[in-house]
Amino acid sequence: MPGASRTLLEAIVPYSHRSLVLWLGGYPDQFCSADTARRMAMMGFLRALELEETDVPLAGVACTASLATNRPKRGDHRAHVAIQTTSFTAVRSLVLQKGGRTRAEEERLISRMVLNATAEACGLEPSLELDLLDDEQLERSQTIAPPAWQELLLGKSEIVRIGPRGTDDASEGRILFSGAFHPMHEGHRRMAQLAEERLGRPVEFEITILNPDKPPIDYQEMKRRIDQFGPDRVVWLTRAPTFVEKAKLLPGTTFVVGIDTLRRIADPRYYGNDQAACRAALLKIAARGCRFLVFGRNMGPGFVGLHQLDLPDPLRSLCDGIGEEVFREDVSSTEIRRARLIDEDD
Numbered sequence: 001m002p003g004a005s006r007t008l009l010e011a012i013v014p015y016s017h018r019s020l021v022l023w024l025g026g027y028p029d030q031f032c033s034a035d036t037a038r039r040m041a042m043m044g045f046l047r048a049l050e051l052e053e054t055d056v057p058l059a060g061v062a063c064t065a066s067l068a069t070n071r072p073k074r075g076d077h078r079a080h081v082a083i084q085t086t087s088f089t090a091v092r093s094l095v096l097q098k099g100g101r102t103r104a105e106e107e108r109l110i111s112r113m114v115l116n117a118t119a120e121a122c123g124l125e126p127s128l129e130l131d132l133l134d135d136e137q138l139e140r141s142q143t144i145a146p147p148a149w150q151e152l153l154l155g156k157s158e159i160v161r162i163g164p165r166g167t168d169d170a171s172e173g174r175i176l177f178s179g180a181f182h183p184m185h186e187g188h189r190r191m192a193q194l195a196e197e198r199l200g201r202p203v204e205f206e207i208t209i210l211n212p213d214k215p216p217i218d219y220q221e222m223k224r225r226i227d228q229f230g231p232d233r234v235v236w237l238t239r240a241p242t243f244v245e246k247a248k249l250l251p252g253t254t255f256v257v258g259i260d261t262l263r264r265i266a267d268p269r270y271y272g273n274d275q276a277a278c279r280a281a282l283l284k285i286a287a288r289g290c291r292f293l294v295f296g297r298n299m300g301p302g303f304v305g306l307h308q309l310d311l312p313d314p315l316r317s318l319c320d321g322i323g324e325e326v327f328r329e330d331v332s333s334t335e336i337r338r339a340r341l342i343d344e345d346d
Contacts, residue, residue, distance in 0.1 A: 014040075024039055045084040046216075064079070065079035079094050079113060089221075090120065096109070152238075190327060205233060242281070262294050265282075286314060292315075292318055294321045
């Protein structure tokens with residue numbers, strides 16, 4: 001189309017499962033879902049930031065769909081179209097009536113959804129009629145980001161505080177529970193409660209928006225995870241995926257961690273297989289006055305706690321453990337997400 005280069009920076013079609021996995025940096029929970037569409041849109045937005053050096057509005061628009069094919073499908077025919085810009089994340093989802101259209105007709109409908117989303121990303125009103133059937137309904141969701149979140153996503157800031165009014169500085173002596181909380185579960189709540197009882201201060205929470213080799217979490221996901229804690233909890237959003245970076249942003253902190261996390265902190269594989277780099281990182285954490293409160297868990301043949309781990313001395317000296325007689329919780333966020341997907345498929 002003449003003039004398209006003034007608007008379109010790049011188009012990518014990761015059609016096979018393998019292509020999408022490589023592009024996103026890992027397997028999604030589902031290949032056709034609103035979450036996957038948002039991750040794809042975020043990848044498009046980040047790519048636009050790389051390609052366009054001038055100060056113009058940028059957007060990533062993505063679509064993932066499961067449509068009619070040459071064999072019967074067990075699941076719904078559906079599509080999810082996502083938009084990621086500096087200021088908002090949006091998703092448009094549609095479940096199509098099975099057998100209501102040919103494959104070509106389904107493709108035309110989804111193409112119109114994508115064009116309407118592109119118009120919205122440009123600040124225009126979507127104008128293409130979708131001609132939905134009687135039992136079909138387009139679902140819309142959108143999260144508009146506060147300026148502080150926008151600066152965090154763009155890398156203009158490293159940390160944002162959310163929660164009840166109080167000091168915004170990184171004062172020392174806090175208890176911080178870092179995690180993805182995807183989702184928050186009873187084990188997390190019990191760990192926070194025990195940490196508060198042990199250390200005599202309220203627990204604050206930290207979520208990093210960055211994950212190595214994966215796109216940052218988007219504004220809808222930030223809001224969803226923050227909302228799990230309620231209005232009375234302090235939550236920090238950061239661009240600090242490692243504990244060395246967290247310690248730099250929040251010195252004097254006691255970090256609440258599970259045994260799996262502690263193992264990774266001590267594993268040279270996470271430092272480029274460099275023992276010296278691992279030791280240097282641990283010494284930096286210690287120099288910033290940080291410590292770890294460690295919770296064990298059941299792993300395979302039995303319970304693994306702090307005293308069952310072979311840790312380097314610089315790390316062991318920073319750790320206090322919560323025993324099995326006080327805490328034993330074996331649920332994981334990953335297992336919860338898998339169970340939810342099974343329920344949805346049923």
